[in-house]
Amino acid sequence: MKNIVILGSTGTIGQNTLEVVRRDSGNFCILGLACHFRRDILFGQIKEFHPKYVYTEKEDSSFEHDFPDITFLYGDDGLEVIATLKEADIIICAIPGIKALKSVISAIKKKKTICLATKEILVVAGDIIMPLAEREGVKVLPVDSEHNALFQALEGVERKDIAKVYLTASGGPFYGTKMKKDVSPEDALAHPVWKMGKKITVDSATMLNKSFEVIEAHHLFSLPTEKIDVLIHPEAVVHGMVELVDGTIKGILSVPDMKIPISFVLHYPCRSDHCWQHIDFDKIGKLHFYPVERDADWFLLAQQAIEKKGSFPVVFNSANEEAVELFLEGKVKFQEIIPLVKAVIGAHTYKRDISLEDVFYFNNWAKEQTKEFVGVKK
Numbered sequence: 333m334k335n336i337v338i339l340g341s342t343g344t345i346g347q348n349t350l351e352v353v354r355r356d357s358g359n360f361c362i363l364g365l366a367c368h369f370r371r372d373i374l375f376g377q378i379k380e381f382h383p384k385y386v387y388t389e390k391e392d393s394s395f396e397h398d399f400p401d402i403t404f405l406y407g408d409d410g411l412e413v414i415a416t417l418k419e420a421d422i423i424i425c426a427i428p429g430i431k432a433l434k435s436v437i438s439a440i441k442k443k444k445t446i447c448l449a450t451k452e453i454l455v456v457a458g459d460i461i462m463p464l465a466e467r468e469g470v471k472v473l474p475v476d477s478e479h480n481a482l483f484q485a486l487e488g489v490e491r492k493d494i495a496k497v498y499l500t501a502s503g504g505p506f507y508g509t510k511m512k513k514d515v516s517p518e519d520a521l522a523h524p525v526w527k528m529g530k531k532i533t534v535d536s537a538t539m540l541n542k543s544f545e546v547i548e549a550h551h552l553f554s555l556p557t558e559k560i561d562v563l564i565h566p567e568a569v570v571h572g573m574v575e576l577v578d579g580t581i582k583g584i585l586s587v588p589d590m591k592i593p594i595s596f597v598l599h600y601p602c603r604s605d606h607c608w609q610h611i612d613f614d615k616i617g618k619l620h621f622y623p624v625e626r627d628a629d630w631f632l633l634a635q636q637a638i639e640k641k642g643s644f645p646v647v648f649n650s651a652n653e654e655a656v657e658l659f660l661e662g663k664v665k666f667q668e669i670i671p672l673v674k675a676v677i678g679a680h681t682y683k684r685d686i687s688l689e690d691v692f693y694f695n696n697w698a699k700e701q702t703k704e705f706v707g708v709k710k
């Protein structure tokens with residue numbers, strides 16, 4: 333029996349994780365659930381999975397009152413406590429942004445297996461997280477479907493035999509269409525394939541999600557940008573491919589359903605005997621792959637972040653996070669997101685060697701600067 337703590341249990345990844353656990357309740361026990369404020373969803377999860385520990389950002393004694401047997405945790409310290417519980421085996425990290433960064437670091441130090449959905453954590457602190465995990469002998473298992481596919485395709489492959497890896501991208505809601513002048517949040521949130529949280533869905537529409545995924549792949553698999561490529565693949569059936577030096581390509585295919593990579597990481601190194609959905613090749617017909625332009629802004633930003641490291645990826649990530657929020661609030665236009673992010677990066681005083689404290693400093697600075705450029709007081 334593996335004890336699981338889910339950081340972000342009420343979100344898309346969190347709810348998918350609980351579906352996998354529900355299907356295999358003989359092997360998994362939910363020890364802890366953490367979310368921000370959606371207590372309506374959390375209430376049902378507590379009733380069904382009976383966790384011993386629950387985290388919400390702010391205290392709510394009336395909610396606590398309903399569950400006298402549960403230990404409730406709050407605030408930043410509470411998140412670290414729930415991520416490092418002695419009985420916990422696996423921590424699923426699925427809180428967008430870098431809210432859970434310190435908790436993930438503490439969990440690695442306590443030798444918990446990390447199933448990482450939150451790509452932002454590797455984008456800003458991959459150079460801290462991955463060496464630490466290696467020193468502690470801890471597995472960081474990628475939940476992101478493309479990286480999960482690469483992780484599987486790379487098993488048994490020697491580094492010298494890797495020619496390059498391909499991340500696939502559905503292209504988001506605007507691929508192949510003439511983009512409207514005034515893109516509304518509803519337009520950007522209408523993802524053609526995946527049902528995801530708002531932040532990652534907008535990132536998919538700007539293609540900056542793929543930018544972050546290139547950086548994520550660099551950290552997870554220690555690959556330079558030249559060996560990371562992206563293909564637009566609208567059917568989203570092939571999630572990642574590894575090209576070997578002899579021209580052979582290993583690809584991982586499945587229907588686009590996050591329960592599949594989540595089930596993989598929860599069962600790792602074994603495999604679940606349950607198939608969520610088979611690919612129906614009769615229905616698919618053709619699979620399409622289109623190259624991307626490596627001189628597009630989103631690709632260049634990823635490339636620069638990997639080359640420069642330090643404060644660059646932190647400011648990149650945090651400026652984007654704020655810009656997306658401002659777009660969803662109607663304060664920034666869709667087409668302004670990338671120029672705004674680039675302006676904030678350009679305005680910052682670059683630092684190559686950064687500590688964890690610096691990560692938080694640059695994160696706050698970038699968010700404030702983004703708001704200032706837009707003239708927004710929050």
Ligand SMILES: NC(=O)c1ccc[n+]([C@@H]2O[C@H](COP(=O)([O-])OP(=O)(O)OC[C@H]3O[C@@H](n4cnc5c(N)ncnc54)[C@H](OP(=O)(O)O)[C@@H]3O)[C@@H](O)[C@H]2O)c1
Nearest residue numbers: 340342343344345367368369370426427428449450528529
């Ligand atoms: N969705 C996908 O298919 C997918 C695929 C690959 C990677 N990812 C990555 O996985 C992460 C989660 O994505 P998602 O789509 O599941 O997001 P989501 O649906 O927006 O869910 C976010 C979760 O995090 C919680 N949360 C937010 N702020 C918090 C805070 N300050 N303290 C504690 N909990 C907080 C939310 O709680 P409330 O519900 O209470 O607000 C919710 O449970 C993102 O980093 C995303 O890039 C997602």
